[in-house]
Structures are given as structure tokens and as C-alpha cells.
Amino acid sequence: MSAHFQIEADPARDLIRIRMGGFFTPADITAFLQAREEAHEKLTCGRNRHVTLNDVRDMKIQSQEAVDSFRAMLSQPSHASRRLAFVVSPTLARSQLMRAIDARHARLFEDPASAEAWLFSADADARAA
Numbered sequence: 001m002s003a004h005f006q007i008e009a010d011p012a013r014d015l016i017r018i019r020m021g022g023f024f025t026p027a028d029i030t031a032f033l034q035a036r037e038e039a040h041e042k043l044t045c046g047r048n049r050h051v052t053l054n055d056v057r058d059m060k061i062q063s064q065e066a067v068d069s070f071r072a073m074l075s076q077p078s079h080a081s082r083r084l085a086f087v088v089s090p091t092l093a094r095s096q097l098m099r100a101i102d103a104r105h106a107r108l109f110e111d112p113a114s115a116e117a118w119l120f121s122a123d124a125d126a127r128a129a
Contacts, residue, residue, distance in 0.1 A: 003028035009042035021058025051119040052081040085115035
């Protein structure tokens with residue numbers, strides 16, 4: 001199965017919503033990075049002030065090259081989210097994701113509603129500070 005993804009910016013909520021699935025080749029990752037750049041350009045918040053919700057329940061086991069590429073992508077400070085939530089299924093792909101997120105402060109969830117609630121709970125924390 002080939003890769004598929006959708007990236008949407010919600011500037012009113014400072015939110016990037018991503019859905020990814022399939023098996024990613026280097027060309028797919030390049031296309032993903034371009035789409036991510038375009039989505040980030042639609043945000044109106046300050047740099048790194050957005051939150052990201054990434055639904056990867058449809059991801060397949062990835063090649064080591066793809067995992068390394070995703071790790072490098074996630075370590076780029078230019079696109080870092082202040083909070084990053086992944087919606088995952090209980091599969092081996094979950095363990096690959098854990099290796100890819102490496103040192104990033106991120107959380108894994110099994111349903112989108114819980115992930116989104118956690119992402120926006122940071123707003124209450126930030127406003128209280």
C-alpha cells in the first residue's frame with residue numbers, strides 16, 4: 001500500500017491536524033514535508049506556538065530509512081509544536097513511532113478526542129501562568 005496523508009491548518013486554534021497512513025518512500029516523505037510547510041504558512045500564531053495532532057492509526061511498519069527521516073523531521077526546531085499528540089493503534093508501528101519521536105515531548109493516544117483534549121489543556125496552563 002502506498003503512503004497517503006492529509007495536513008490541515010486551523011489558524012483560529014493554532015492547530016496543525018495531520019493524518020498519515022500506508023508505507024512511506026523517500027518521495028512520499030518529500031511530498032509530506034512540502035505539504036507540512038504549506039500548512040505551517042497558514043498559521044497566524046508565533047513560531048512554535050502551535051499544537052499538532054497527528055493521527056497515524058493507518059501507518060504501516062516503515063523502513064529504517066523512513067523512521068530515520070521522520071526522526072530528523074521531528075527534530076527540526078523550525079516546525080516544533082509546543083505540544084505534539086499522536087493517535088496510534090496498538091501495533092508494532094507504535095514502537096517505531098516511539099523511536100522516531102526520540103527526545104520530543106509528545107504523547108500517544110488511542111482516540112482523537114483524548115489527544116485533542118490534552119493538546120488544548122496546555123492553553124489553560126499557559127493562560128494561568
